[in-house]
Amino acid sequence: MSAKILSLFILNVFTANFILFRFLGMCPFIGVSRQKRPAFFMSLAVIFVMVFSSVITWFLYNYVLLPYHLEYMRTVAFILVIASAVQMIDMVMLKTMPALHRTLGIYLPLITTNCAVLGVTVLNIDMFVNGGRPVPGGFWLAVLQGLFAGLGFMLAMMIMSGIRERLDVVDLPESVKGIPIAFIVASLLSLSFMAFNGL
Amino acid sequence: MRLWQEFYKGLLKENPILVLALGLCPTLAVSTSLKNALGMGLSATFVLISSNVLISLVKSFIPSRVRIPSYIVIIATFVTIVELVMEAYFPALYKQLGIFVPLIVVNCIILGRAEAFASRRGVVESFLDGLGMGIGFTLTLSVIGLVREVLGAGKIWGYPVSLDFVPVLMFALPPGALLVLGLLLILKQVGDRR
Numbered sequence: 001m002s003a004k005i006l007s008l009f010i011l012n013v014f015t016a017n018f019i020l021f022r023f024l025g026m027c028p029f030i031g032v033s034r035q036k037r038p039a040f041f042m043s044l045a046v047i048f049v050m051v052f053s054s055v056i057t058w059f060l061y062n063y064v065l066l067p068y069h070l071e072y073m074r075t076v077a078f079i080l081v082i083a084s085a086v087q088m089i090d091m092v093m094l095k096t097m098p099a100l101h102r103t104l105g106i107y108l109p110l111i112t113t114n115c116a117v118l119g120v121t122v123l124n125i126d127m128f129v130n131g132g133r134p135v136p137g138g139f140w141l142a143v144l145q146g147l148f149a150g151l152g153f154m155l156a157m158m159i160m161s162g163i164r165e166r167l168d169v170v171d172l173p174e175s176v177k178g179i180p181i182a183f184i185v186a187s188l189l190s191l192s193f194m195a196f197n198g199l
Numbered sequence: 200m201r202l203w204q205e206f207y208k209g210l211l212k213e214n215p216i217l218v219l220a221l222g223l224c225p226t227l228a229v230s231t232s233l234k235n236a237l238g239m240g241l242s243a244t245f246v247l248i249s250s251n252v253l254i255s256l257v258k259s260f261i262p263s264r265v266r267i268p269s270y271i272v273i274i275a276t277f278v279t280i281v282e283l284v285m286e287a288y289f290p291a292l293y294k295q296l297g298i299f300v301p302l303i304v305v306n307c308i309i310l311g312r313a314e315a316f317a318s319r320r321g322v323v324e325s326f327l328d329g330l331g332m333g334i335g336f337t338l339t340l341s342v343i344g345l346v347r348e349v350l351g352a353g354k355i356w357g358y359p360v361s362l363d364f365v366p367v368l369m370f371a372l373p374p375g376a377l378l379v380l381g382l383l384l385i386l387k388q389v390g391d392r393r
Contacts (some may be wrong), residue, residue: 023224024224025224027220028222028225031220034327072279072282072283073280074277075304076373077269079305080272080275080303083271084268109267115304115305115306117303118301118304119302122301122302123298174392175385175389175391175392176388178384179220180381180384180388183378183384184377184381194372194374
């Protein structure tokens with residue numbers, strides 16, 4: 001079991017990093033990676049939403065959709081869970097942590113359309129439900145995958161925002177500035193992450 | 200004339216990928232070949248047009264506080280239709296696109312157009328907007344797909360380009376996708392400056 005968890009960790013954080021290898025969560029990766037602080041808080045919120053929705057969608061799929069043969073409702077049901085999770089976190093945070101809520105404010109609603117979140121829930125089902133039956137320990141594997149995917153997201157976000165903060169003071173041609181150079185940097189990052197492949 | 204404009208703007212002036220930088224995940228992930236790119240582009244175009252039309256029809260019934268969840272449910276419905284049709288009639292393509300078929304739901308272009316355009320315009324305009332944006336998306340995706348297929352696999356639409364061309368594996372892999380899109384964006388910027 002622990003070997004399985006370790007390999008799941010390495011898979012999600014390094015070899016099949018959600019952003020740099022699977023291309024999930026590309027929009028916040030380009031949009032919110034200009035500075036380190038918002039990038040950090042955005043990743044924290046994403047980790048939270050990922051774990052939370054991994055838990056809920058697991059039960060929803062295995063105990064509601066599967067028994068009633070509603071598998072085709074997966075996409076609709078999952079996106080509703082994620083949208084309500086984000087809404088709920090938004091309200092809870094507003095009440096209990098107003099300062100953090102102010103910092104995160106505009107990024108929170110964006111998480112609903114972060115494909116990394118829907119991606120991890122769909123991936124959980126694809127990987128850990130086999131022929132209508134969850135694999136042994138599937139629930140914990142799904143929750144851990146949610147956590148690890150979030151950590152991989154954070155790793156990529158932090159590296160990217162660190163680089164982009166420095167890029168601001170570099171003298172670049174006008175037509176390369178901003179988003180184009182971000183993609184070139186991401187390409188090099190992705191290339192270096194490919195080196196983890198033998199792990 | 201003005202209606203024509205709604206269609207035309209999606210192609211280049213407000214191209215969803217190159218100008219608005221939306222819908223990046225499917226753009227990068229499924230552009231490994233021209234076939235995949237076209238399949239994804241056309242699916243997204245169908246969802247874009249259908250959801251734009253439906254939303255502009257029902258916009259006055261939806262309370263503004265719950266509009267985003269309502270739009271997402273409408274979009275998810277059309278995506279499910281695409282998923283089932285594709286699985287039944289194009290199983291090979293469905294397998295290739297994999298997780299990115301359900302992920303059309305969270306393609307920001309679609310929700311973006313629903314929120315920014317269809318929720319305040321008429322049906323015909325929304326239809327044309329969806330069509331233009333969809334074609335703009337499909338074209339950009341196909342260009343990236345074509346470049347990556349030629350360089351990364353040495354093929355066009357599955358047929359080899361030339362016998363003694365050695366493919367550059369990097370272009371078939373994720374870094375190649377980011378590089379091609381980055382270069383395309385630079386090209387667009389240089390063109391705009393002219």
